[in-house]
Amino acid sequence: MTQNSSLRETHTVPVSFRERSASKRISRRDFMKVVTAAIGGFMGLVTSIPLIGYILSPALQKNENTSWIDLGPLEKYPIGATPSPFDFTQTRVNGWERTALSYGVFVIRTDEKRVQVLSNVCTHLGCRVTWHPNIEHYISPCHDGHFDLTGNIVKGPQPRPLDEFTTKIENGNLFIQLPPKKRES
Numbered sequence: 670m671t672q673n674s675s676l677r678e679t680h681t682v683p684v685s686f687r688e689r690s691a692s693k694r695i696s697r698r699d700f701m702k703v704v705t706a707a708i709g710g711f712m713g714l715v716t717s718i719p720l721i722g723y724i725l726s727p728a729l730q731k732n733e734n735t736s737w738i739d740l741g742p743l744e745k746y747p748i749g750a751t752p753s754p755f756d757f758t759q760t761r762v763n764g765w766e767r768t769a770l771s772y773g774v775f776v777i778r779t780d781e782k783r784v785q786v787l788s789n790v791c792t793h794l795g796c797r798v799t800w801h802p803n804i805e806h807y808i809s810p811c812h813d814g815h816f817d818l819t820g821n822i823v824k825g826p827q828p829r830p831l832d833e834f835t836t837k838i839e840n841g842n843l844f845i846q847l848p849p850k851k852r853e854s
């Protein structure tokens with residue numbers, strides 16, 4: 670007998686009823702395994718969604734670049750040729766990162782209707798300017814940059830006037846908007 674005919678005989682051996690039943694039992698068991706695994710996976714996914722959301726939410730938060738800061742009643746800033754300093758800290762949240770930024774501003778009220786708020790950061794290399802009433806200039810100590818009362822350049826290497834904040838008055842309180850605006854010379 671050739672090898673081919675032997676193979677044919679092997680294929681023609683009938684499968685017994687018991688073997689078929691055993692095969693069906695295994696299939697049912699496998700099916701149940703798959704269903705159980707699917708249900709388990711689905712339940713795991715459902716229960717983990719809030720956790721994933723909690724972990725990712727800081728990264729998905731929109732980072733607001735503008736905000737209004739309340740500087741208190743406008744009345745507390747006197748009218749005249751002397752600027753009033755005001756300092757505050759603002760916390761920025763960027764994803765998981767929290768940064769506290771300190772700001773210093775000068776409030777200038779030259780008359781009843783006008784209010785101007787300037788940043789105290791020198792536009793050259795960022796040193797803090799201070800007001801010198803004897804010469805009525807803001808002076809940057811780093812390179813002797815001078816600005817006048819309304820922030821215009823008097824002398825020094827600074828490229829532009831002091832940055833200015835947008836203002837608004839609400840219920841008698843003065844608000845400024847971050848960030849300050851750059852001004853042209």
Ligand code: FES
Pocket residue numbers: 791792793794795796809810811812813814825826827
């Ligand atoms: S940082 Fe102000 S003049 Fe240089």
